[in-house]
Amino acid sequence: MSRFRSLAFLRVVGVVTADHWFARERHTYKRVAKIYIPHLMSTSWAIGLGLASVLALSGCTPIKVKLGMKVYLAKTPVASIAVSLPKGPGIAPGEKLPLVVVVTEPDGKVLQTEGAGKGKIMWKDLKVTASVVSANQKGVVSLPKDPRISDGKVPHVTITVPSHPDVAAAELDIPLRYDYGFVANFPGSPGSSGMNGSDGMDGAGGSMGSTDPNNPSPGGNGGNGTDGSNGQDGGPGRDAPPVQVRVALRSGAHPLLQVGVSAIGKQKLYLVDPQGGTLTVKADGGPGGSGGRGGRGGRGGSGGIGTPNGSSGMNGSDGRNGFDGSPGRGGSITVTYDPQAQPFLAAIHLSNRGGPKPVFKEEPVAPLW
Numbered sequence: 001m002s003r004f005r006s007l008a009f010l011r012v013v014g015v016v017t018a019d020h021w022f023a024r025e026r027h028t029y030k031r032v033a034k035i036y037i038p039h040l041m042s043t044s045w046a047i048g049l050g051l052a053s054v055l056a057l058s059g060c061t062p063i064k065v066k067l068g069m070k071v072y073l074a075k076t077p078v079a080s081i082a083v084s085l086p087k088g089p090g091i092a093p094g095e096k097l098p099l100v101v102v103v104t105e106p107d108g109k110v111l112q113t114e115g116a117g118k119g120k121i122m123w124k125d126l127k128v129t130a131s132v133v134s135a136n137q138k139g140v141v142s143l144p145k146d147p148r149i150s151d152g153k154v155p156h157v158t159i160t161v162p163s164h165p166d167v168a169a170a171e172l173d174i175p176l177r178y179d180y181g182f183v184a185n186f187p188g189s190p191g192s193s194g195m196n197g198s199d200g201m202d203g204a205g206g207s208m209g210s211t212d213p214n215n216p217s218p219g220g221n222g223g224n225g226t227d228g229s230n231g232q233d234g235g236p237g238r239d240a241p242p243v244q245v246r247v248a249l250r251s252g253a254h255p256l257l258q259v260g261v262s263a264i265g266k267q268k269l270y271l272v273d274p275q276g277g278t279l280t281v282k283a284d285g286g287p288g289g290s291g292g293r294g295g296r297g298g299r300g301g302s303g304g305i306g307t308p309n310g311s312s313g314m315n316g317s318d319g320r321n322g323f324d325g326s327p328g329r330g331g332s333i334t335v336t337y338d339p340q341a342q343p344f345l346a347a348i349h350l351s352n353r354g355g356p357k358p359v360f361k362e363e364p365v366a367p368l369w
Contacts, residue, residue, distance in 0.1 A: 209306020
């Protein structure tokens with residue numbers, strides 16, 4: 001946004017004087033006369049209104065910098081930077097977590113990044129290099145859902161300040177965690193929604209009579225409104241597919257469960273820490289479709305004016321709303337687990353509402369990867 005467009009914006013929203021905000025640039029902007037805003041209690045209220053409008057403006061970085069909401073890191077002295085994962089300490093496969101960078105100035109003043117840090121430093125002024133995890137332009141790191149991609153590795157991020165190449169980079173190793181609530185969901189498809197009924201037609205107004213006392217005539221009666229049609233019933237939800245679950249144990253000082261969940265030709269893999277972590281396998285039927293709305297009955301036509309006036313027509317009846325469709329049935333779930341994994345099966349939760357009772361089979365299960 002250019003300076004003059006910014007000035008025009010401030011003038012529109014009712015800021016009392018432009019140089020109130022741009023005091024350091026009085027040589028550029030002419031003093032703007034006070035704007036009288038009726039019905040406001042005070043000048044401070046007018047300023048508050050203008051400021052609120054400016055704060056609501058998104059995507060105009062120069063304005064945010066002028067108002068002290070953001071800072072340009074290139075114009076800020078930097079002594080050091082540090083990075084943290086406030087919602088850590090680790091990250092699980094499929095999880096997304098925000099980073100926070102703290103910048104310390106030579107005088108000890110501390111600034112933080114926008115987003116999770118709720119600070120003034122813009123992420124676009126920093127460079128984030130990540131391995132194993134990926135990082136977006138808002139400082140959020142994510143780990144792929146497939147645990148094989150990160151298994152045995154250490155995610156790492158490096159933060160640098162391109163405008164201050166002399167400042168040492170901030171480094172962070174992110175531990176992997178598996179004490180997390182994972183979900184494998186293979187639901188049935190939802191039913192289709194019923195169509196709405198059509199509205200009835202309004203009745204015609206009655207013909208006009210005469211109110212002349214020397215030549216009176218009655219007004220015509222209004223026509224009746226027609227009934228609205230019924231809404232269509234929603235379609236039934238589809239049944240969930242059969243689901244196969246295989247559980248192997250990765251033994252060691254801290255045992256982990258390797259779990260493969262497959263259905264309809266797709267497989268999802270999980271690494272679960274039974275000490276605090278869970279895997280919920282869901283094979284619930286799809287919800288029934290919502291019933292369509294019944295059509296509105298047409299309004300009766302008004303009686304014509306006359307001596308006497310005509311009677312108004314009757315309103316049509318509203319159509320009945322359609323019934324919601326029935327939900328689908330849950331799919332069958334078969335859990336095949338290695339004997340060594342049996343003590344940790346409490347970490348596996350199953351849900352297949354309306355379906356058959358899950359089946360558990362104990363037999364040797366080789367490592368899944």
